[in-house]
Amino acid sequence: MNALIDRRALIKASAALIVTFALDPRVGRAAATKGKPVGLDTVDSFLAIAADGTVTVYSGKVDLGTGVRTALTQIVAEELDVPFANITLIQGDTDLTPDQGVTYGSLSIQNGGVQLRQAAATARRALLQIAAAQLKVSPDTLTIDSGFVIGPDQKRLALQSLIGQQGLSMPMDKAAPLKNPDNFKVVGRTVQRLDIPGKVTGRFTFMQDFKLPGMYHGRVIRPAAMGAKLISVDETSIADIPGIIKVVRQEDFLGVVAKTEWAAIRAMRQLAVTWSEWRGLPAAIELWQHVRQTKIVKDDVTSNVGSSAAALAAAPQRLQATYNFAIHTHGSIGPSCAVAQFDGDRLTCWSASQATHNLRKQLAAMLSLKDEQVRCIYIDGAGCYGRNAHEDAAADAALLARAVGAPVRVQWMREDEHGWDPKGPPTLLDMRAGIDAKGRISAWESELFIPDGVAGFVALVGADHAGLDSLGKLSPGGVIQGLAIPYTIDNVKTVAHRLVSTPFKPSWIRSPGRMQNSFANEAFFDEIAAHLGKDPLDARLEYLSDARGKEVLERLAVLSGWRTRPKPSTGASKSVGWGLAYTKYELVRTYVGVVCEAEVDRKSGEIAVRRFFVAHDCGQIINPDGVRNQIEGNVVQTVSRVMKEELKFSQSKVTSVNWASYPILQFPDIPQVVIDLIDRPHEIPWGAGEPTAALVPAAISNAVFNAIGVRLRSVPFTPPKVRAAIAHPGAV
Numbered sequence: 001m002n003a004l005i006d007r008r009a010l011i012k013a014s015a016a017l018i019v020t021f022a023l024d025p026r027v028g029r030a031a032a033t034k035g036k037p038v039g040l041d042t043v044d045s046f047l048a049i050a051a052d053g054t055v056t057v058y059s060g061k062v063d064l065g066t067g068v069r070t071a072l073t074q075i076v077a078e079e080l081d082v083p084f085a086n087i088t089l090i091q092g093d094t095d096l097t098p099d100q101g102v103t104y105g106s107l108s109i110q111n112g113g114v115q116l117r118q119a120a121a122t123a124r125r126a127l128l129q130i131a132a133a134q135l136k137v138s139p140d141t142l143t144i145d146s147g148f149v150i151g152p153d154q155k156r157l158a159l160q161s162l163i164g165q166q167g168l169s170m171p172m173d174k175a176a177p178l179k180n181p182d183n184f185k186v187v188g189r190t191v192q193r194l195d196i197p198g199k200v201t202g203r204f205t206f207m208q209d210f211k212l213p214g215m216y217h218g219r220v221i222r223p224a225a226m227g228a229k230l231i232s233v234d235e236t237s238i239a240d241i242p243g244i245i246k247v248v249r250q251e252d253f254l255g256v257v258a259k260t261e262w263a264a265i266r267a268m269r270q271l272a273v274t275w276s277e278w279r280g281l282p283a284a285i286e287l288w289q290h291v292r293q294t295k296i297v298k299d300d301v302t303s304n305v306g307s308s309a310a311a312l313a314a315a316p317q318r319l320q321a322t323y324n325f326a327i328h329t330h331g332s333i334g335p336s337c338a339v340a341q342f343d344g345d346r347l348t349c350w351s352a353s354q355a356t357h358n359l360r361k362q363l364a365a366m367l368s369l370k371d372e373q374v375r376c377i378y379i380d381g382a383g384c385y386g387r388n389a390h391e392d393a394a395a396d397a398a399l400l401a402r403a404v405g406a407p408v409r410v411q412w413m414r415e416d417e418h419g420w421d422p423k424g425p426p427t428l429l430d431m432r433a434g435i436d437a438k439g440r441i442s443a444w445e446s447e448l449f450i451p452d453g454v455a456g457f458v459a460l461v462g463a464d465h466a467g468l469d470s471l472g473k474l475s476p477g478g479v480i481q482g483l484a485i486p487y488t489i490d491n492v493k494t495v496a497h498r499l500v501s502t503p504f505k506p507s508w509i510r511s512p513g514r515m516q517n518s519f520a521n522e523a524f525f526d527e528i529a530a531h532l533g534k535d536p537l538d539a540r541l542e543y544l545s546d547a548r549g550k551e552v553l554e555r556l557a558v559l560s561g562w563r564t565r566p567k568p569s570t571g572a573s574k575s576v577g578w579g580l581a582y583t584k585y586e587l588v589r590t591y592v593g594v595v596c597e598a599e600v601d602r603k604s605g606e607i608a609v610r611r612f613f614v615a616h617d618c619g620q621i622i623n624p625d626g627v628r629n630q631i632e633g634n635v636v637q638t639v640s641r642v643m644k645e646e647l648k649f650s651q652s653k654v655t656s657v658n659w660a661s662y663p664i665l666q667f668p669d670i671p672q673v674v675i676d677l678i679d680r681p682h683e684i685p686w687g688a689g690e691p692t693a694a695l696v697p698a699a700i701s702n703a704v705f706n707a708i709g710v711r712l713r714s715v716p717f718t719p720p721k722v723r724a725a726i727a728h729p730g731a732v
Contacts (some may be wrong), residue, residue, distance in 0.1 A: 032577040036318040037169070038098045038600075043126075044168040046119035047076070047100045050213060053081065053147050053160045055087045060091040060100030061112035062456065064194065064354055064384040065190040066633075066689055067626035068108045068112035070193045075113050076624055078187040079179055080122035081144035082159065103454065104386070104508065105478070106590065106687020108359035109622060113685060121176040123168050128163045134495050180507040181681035183618065184530040184657040188681055190625040206378040207352040207390075208337045212407045215339065217261040218557050220255045220410065220462065221266035222420060225278035225652035226504075230254055237272035247271070248403040253466035255396065257404050261411065263299055275592070281503050288324055291428045294499040297452050303484035306491035309444035315434025323431065323520040323713045325697070327647040328424040328509055329656075331664060334382020335417040336389040338395035341407035344450070347374045351394040352381025358457060359391050362470045363398050366463045385459050385637065386509035389421035395470065396458035415657040422458050422507035423474050423647060425451050426514040431524040434491075439532055441543065443491040446524075448483050448517065451476045458507045474501070477508025480693060482517035486544035486584045504654075510637065514585065515697065519715065522698030526582070530626040536580045536702065537562055549584055549591050552615045552678065556580075556593035559676045560613035568707050574601050577707025578609070581695040582696035591617040591678075596671075596699035600707040602726060603718030605643025609671045609700060614692055616675060627688045632673045634692035642697045646716050 037045045038058075046075045048056045050435040057076050063069035069089055076647045077084040088097055090101075100112045124144060131149040132139040134157065141152045181188070198204030224229070230252045238244060243259035244267055256271065258264040282290035312318060337479040341352045347369065353359045356376035364374045381390055381403055389412060398409040410422075427450055434443035452474055459472020480496040529539035537557055544550055560578075568575045598610040611633045621627055644663045648656035656662035 007310060014354060015116055016558060024420075028717070036096055039595055040098050040100070040115070041172050043119045043122050043172060046116055047123055047168055048078075048205055049160050049163055049168065051160055052157055054081075054087060055082050055091045057087060057116065058097040059091045059112060059116065060097045060357060060444035061108040062316075062354060062356070062378045062401040065380065066108070067193050067195075067623065068103075068193055068631055069195060071073055071622040071626050072113055072116055073108060073194065074191055075117050076120050077664040078184055079117050079470070080124055080159075080538045082147040084186055084191060085157070092353075092376070094374070094376045100303070102355040102358060104354060104453070106585070106689040106691065108687065109685045110589070110687050113622065117178065118172060118174060118176065121178050122170065125140065125173070125176045126168075126170055127159055127162050129131035129428045131157050134162070139303040139487070151299040153517050170655065174566060176411040184681065187621070187622050187715055188624070191598040191623055193626065193629075204301065205379065207332070207350065207381045208411065210335055210350055210379055210408070212339060212340055213405045214411050216259060216404060217256050217264040218255055218257045218397065218408045219264040219269055219408045219413075219414070220272055220396050221256070221271055222416065223465070224250060224275040226654075227278040227280050228252075228275040231274040231276055234595075235274035238270050241266050241270065246404050248400055250399065253399060253462055255400050257400050257408055257575035261409075265413075265711050280648055281651045281653075283651060287327075287373060287426055287503070288428055290447050290503070291426055291499070294449075294501060296497045297500045298498045300323060300480050300496040300498060301494060303350060303482055303492050303494045305489070305493075308443045308445045308491040308493040311491035312432060312434040312445060314441050316437055317531075319435070320432045320529060321432070321524055321711070321713060323429045323471065323523065325516040325715045326645070327504065328385075329418050329642055329647055329654075329662065330386055330388035330421050330509055331645065331662060332383045332388050332417060332421075335412040336381065336393040336399040336421070337409070337411045338390065339407060339409045340394065340395035340401040341471040342401055344406065345369065345373055347398060347401075348377065348392050349374070349398055350377050350379050352379060352384065352390045352392070354384050354387065354392060357397035359394055361458055362391065362460055362463075362472075363394065366460060366468045366470045367398060376711045386424075386512065386625070387422060387475075389417055389461075391458070392420065392461040399462050404614075413658075418657040418662055419654045420461050423426045423504040424509040424512065425479070425504070427478050427479070427513075429517065430519040431520055433524070433528050435528070435532065439616065441489050441528060441610055444485060444489050445492075446483060446494045446520065448480065448494075448496040449499060450479045450496055450513070450562060451502040452500060453506075454478060454513075455508055459505065474506065475508075476502070476506035477512030477531075479508075479513030479516070481586045482514035482521070482583070484587055485521050485525075486546065486549065486587060487540070488545045489543060503649075511693040514694040515638070518581070518694040519697035519701070520585055522583075522695065523701045523711070523713065526698070526705065528580070530705070540582055542582075544582075546584060548617055549582065552593045553582060553616050555678065556595060556613060556615035559615055559674060560595040562595060574599055575707040577705065579699045579700040579702025579704070579706055581589070581702065583691060583694055585686075585691040585694065587704045590619075590688065592691045592692040592695060594692065594695045595698045596703045598703040598706055598707065602652040602708055602727050605726070607643065607700070607704060607717055607722060608667070610645065611672045611674065611676045612696075614676070615678065616688065616692065617661060617678040617679050617680065618686040618688050618691075620685040621677060623676055624679070627677060628675055629677055629690050630688040632707065634690070635673050635696060636665065638693040638696035639669075639700070642715055643669075643698060643717055665699050
């Protein structure tokens with residue numbers, strides 16, 4: 001569904017109404033009047049059935065390009081037994097949709113979808129009871145099919161005919177029975193994604209395409225250094241540019257508003273501005289020393305079994321290694337964009353934010369408004385996979401719109417996106433293991449150095465520069481997850497040292513922490529297996545007690561041909577290696593095993609990632625093709641992060657502000673992805689948006705070791721690092 005009007009989103013006035021709507025011509029979509037329920041405890045917060053039998057679903061979880069829109073629609077179609085084509089989904093509108101939490105962590109189906117399913121199940125039971133009373137039969141004798149209740153005499157009652165003035169205003173009932181998966185007709189089957197036809201034909205409305213009547217265009221002039229202060233502005237320097245509406249300054253926030261986008265761009269580039277000097281970043285060459293020397297504010301012990309220190313001290317053999325993972329920017333291919341408009345003291349903001357309900361609170365705090373005075377509406381952006389700059393563009397638009405009293409569109413530039421979006425923080429891990437006299441792992445220890453904080457509110461860039469509060473805290477994401485290991489070892493201790501600060505404003509990027517921690521865990525486990533002369537698969541199976549995990553690995557072995565894989569060529573300039581990695585995501589959900597096939601050129605240091613084999617168990621599968629899309633995206637994006645991506649910076653600012661200095665994977669480098677999906681219809685559904693990504697770094701590292709016998713412990717795996725590892729084994 002695009003952001004323009006959909007007739008089914010405009011639920012017509014009738015006895016079936018839950019909420020009345022009025023068409024707002026300025027925004028080109030349905031605008032709610034007061035009274036639409038949005039709490040998590042009532043069915044009509046999630047569902048409405050119109051007089052023509054169409055169903056509107058209200059989802060606080062949004063589709064970030066992952067296909068969730070389609071899967072959530074399938075869930076409701078299945079549980080309510082209405083045609084898939086009769087359902088419209090409205091997402092991420094703070095006036096219309098319940099706050100189901102931020103769209104992250106692979107939780108859209110696991111949490112958001114389960115809530116929608118329970119709402120549909122509650123409505124289904126209520127409708128059957130109403131129909132039974134009308135037909136004077138037992139509800140057990142009735143069925144629902146294609147939007148009709150069917151009685152024992154085949155009499156058919158349309159669902160909308162059963163809804164009175166109360167509509168679906170009823171409490172959510174956790175006891176309402178769910179449909180038996182054996183009878184599923186829609187869930188578990190591939191359904192064409194709702195967004196793809198519009199995207200292929202160019203008819204889809206992205207955030208960057210959205211327009212309002214009378215809209216102006218804004219650009220923000222960023223400080224010359226990350227912590228620089230604004231000294232002076234010469235507005236006469238842009239006097240020759242036609243169409244300038246206003247130069248907006250509030251403390252260190254500086255923007256221009258113009259009638260056309262090109263005029264705003266010209267003004268941004270031409271405006272004469274003086275900034276103070278600032279050199280507060282560490283030298284890039286000393287980054288890891290800086291991380292080690294940063295003050296530790298607390299330790300999070302994520303696992304503590306037995307006595308690892310005593311077992312390690314007593315072990316006749318001990319291994320240790322240090323791993324690090326570079327600072328990454330989100331690097332969204334389409335730079336962030338937002339539109340803001342004030343109507344009196346009420347702000348409406350259109351954004352591709354993955355957290356519109358949180359953004360609402362932040363914009364309200366920034367502008368000293370009440371939450372109910374702010375409405376945020378989600379429109380699809382050009383990718384997200386973490387908290388990138390969508391929210392920051394929204395703050396820019398809101399500040400400029402307030403200053404000029406008209407709607408303003410702010411489109412970030414490439415240098416804005418790379419230079420000023422929040423970053424995935426640098427991650428450092430020290431690993432230790434002890435081997436007893438019988439050749440078994442007797443001790444495992446790891447120490448993680450990572451910023452303090454959790455996934456919450458990331459301060460808005462514009463608010464910071466304007467000296468305004470946006471509720472921001474140090475928010476790197478759930479970066480301690482994945483540090484604990486899925487293997488059964490007698491003595492284990494894993495500790496996260498939480499640091500008081502980090503060089504750049506942090507936020508979560510796809511699989512935050514889980515990727516970095518799994519990289520160290522799975523690569524170090526391979527180091528131990530190699531030291532013991534054991535096959536990496538057999539070593540994992542030896543220490544794995546989880547039956548579902550073992551099944552994933554055994555199926556992975558068959559899928560990849562692991563046990564009959566060819567041996568690396570030791571004499572040739574190029575050698576092919578195979579690397580394996582495994583996770584039970586956060587130790588509580590989604591099992592994944594991967595095998596990477598990679599070719600390494602010993603002379604140039606180039607690594608060609610040829611193939612990824614993935615065995616994947618996320619419980620009940622809603623849309624198999626959607627899960628495959630997710631897995632493929634996990635692999636492609638993370639191969640890019642592992643092989644190419646690394647933030648470059650001086651002591652003043654980010655210097656990798658274009659694709660030449662911050663390269664990403666290109667089409668010729670994309671590996672083949674071979675997938676085995678394990679569907680468990682009677683289990684709860686888990687997420688697929690992140691788990692596979694967590695394994696890609698270790699699998700590539702392990703494949704390189706298999707190919708040429710050297711370890712890569714520092715992401716990204718660039719040719720200079722490979723050549724250095726070959727020249728000095730164990731040093732990289």
